[in-house]
Amino acid sequence: MKDVIVIGAGAAGMTAALYALRNGKSVLILEEETVGGQIATSPRVENFPTIKESSGQDIANGLFEQITDLGAEFELEKVLKVEKDGKVFTVTTDYGRHEAKAVIIATGVKHKHLGFAGEEELTGNGISYCAICDGAFYAGQEVALVGDGNTALQYALLLSNYCTKVYVFTLFDKFFGDASLVKALRAKENIIVKPNTMITGYLGETELEGFVYKENGEEKKHYTKALFVAIGQVPDNKRFENLADLDKDGYFASDERCLTKTEGLFVAGDCRAKKVRQLTTACCDGACAAMAASEFIDKMGQ
């Protein structure tokens, strides 16, 4: 039995592991995809204190090295459910079961999909949610992107470095991201913004051939081999609602203490209800949740 099981190896989960380990607790981290979570998909981070500029992947790698050096155990397993019987938590994954005295859920958020027919089949075959992962496949080609926030802006700038043209489709006639990113995007000649447009369906069955969109009420087609979808994120917390309350949008209802209605269960990072979802706030939650979990375990032993 571990002292603490952390679900999710993003910034929040790995920071939680760091603080729990430094409190002398044994820690197992369970991660369904890759180390780093969202930040690992960010080409450039410029707002993490003490680091002037870095790729998100480098930040994630540094944090992972820090916790594995301290003795964190890591398994690539998807958590399916968490149950509590008496004082013991059982965490069931797609590979088996693990037990712990305390659990910290740090599962972040998932990419929002446009939701049109064929999206599942076309994902990885022209539709992508991560420009840093898939952008280079389209070097020297024209690509399209849909979205109007910071992620969309960052992705468009990255793609513009090696794609001939980047068409950016936005629902309105403005962006909702940092002014510095908007300015940088406007300065790029090979980024073509298509404001007031709404994508309504995909073209292609096994490979993306393009998409249908509406502009001023008129239906049009845009032919492309790549569409990057950056329209926001949603939480995926329903599987844990037996032990932790969710708010109306599906985020864990908790506060900066990261507590849930179940003793010994804590939530951290983008998966919980809060206003600012950033690297710094995710790390802050991870620290708070781990301190609370350590205190809980210490009290158990008294």
Ligand SMILES: Cc1cc2nc3c(=O)[nH]c(=O)nc-3n(C[C@H](O)[C@H](O)[C@H](O)COP(=O)(O)OP(=O)(O)OC[C@H]3O[C@@H](n4cnc5c(N)ncnc54)[C@H](O)[C@@H]3O)c2cc1C
């Ligand atoms: C493209 C992009 C650029 C960004 N740029 C910046 C920036 O410049 N500055 C900044 O401060 N913030 C930035 N952010 C936001 C920042 O990355 C997030 O706020 C922060 O990383 C959230 O961390 P987290 O650990 O809470 O969640 P996540 O990073 O989402 O990590 C959650 C982890 O949990 C795993 N997981 C989920 N469900 C399960 C399950 N059932 N079982 C096992 N594992 C599971 C996921 O695979 C994931 O690895 C950016 C985000 C994106 C997408």
